[in-house]
Amino acid sequence: MARINPYIHFNGNAEEAFIFYKSVFGGEFTRLMRYKDLSGPEYPIAEHDADRLMHVALPIGKSNVLLGSDVMEMMGRVTETDNRNTISISAESRHEADQLFSGLSAGGKIDMPLADGPFGAYFGMFTDKYGIQWMMDFTPDQQ
Template identity: 65%
Template sequence: MALINPHINFNGNAEEAFTFYRSVFGGEFAKVVRLKDLAGAEFPVAESDENKIMHIALPIGKTNVLMGNDVPEFLGKVNERENRSKISISAESKEEADKLFNGLSAGGEIEVPISDSPWGSYFGMFRDKYGIEWMVDFDPKYKGKV
């Protein structure tokens, strides 16, 4: 079956954001490629963009990978308030849901505090300090298998 892995664009702070995500999820980066690593005659890179992230990948759990990059200056800025999708995390326990919710929402904006939901799961929603929108859910019927 195909996997869906989220990919996030940043305005020059991808490495900072992914270091924060790694502090919450644990693990190690599978790949970090900087724009200067691809620089050449066919792909000139401005000096101000050299150390920005072209690709970063953080494996999460057994099959998921969170990926991202910095947008080079010549492409313009990403509108961080126009992220129209959310990253949904299905936790394996209430404790894990609390840990992820509290860790990732630190310094961000909580939209829905984590608590028992009307549909029977333990759910919360927030925008992290980098503007990325997240949902954390624990459904005891599925135990993180959704």
């Protein structure tokens, strides 16, 4: 069965927030990537966004993960009382990812189709027909 984890978006202070969350929940980050880690000819990143967090993961308890990132300035700002949350689903198989993505995105808007990404994850993003933002991934080596 797929796991669902909260994903929080920030306007440039994700690192500060996640250091705080880590001090409360304990544990260690299992992922911490900056936009500059992805930067290259295929993925040009503006200098002012380079040090922002592209992805951070903090395990909470036995099977949950608190996830987050900073929004790049070119994407605008998240309204801190409205659209800063995304539901992230980690599927158990590529087939399950395809099935859940297809079903949940029906009637909505696909922001990034499911595809193999640069860090090994099969990943996509969409907003469902009710305005809820979702991320879907399947990473074979984490199963």
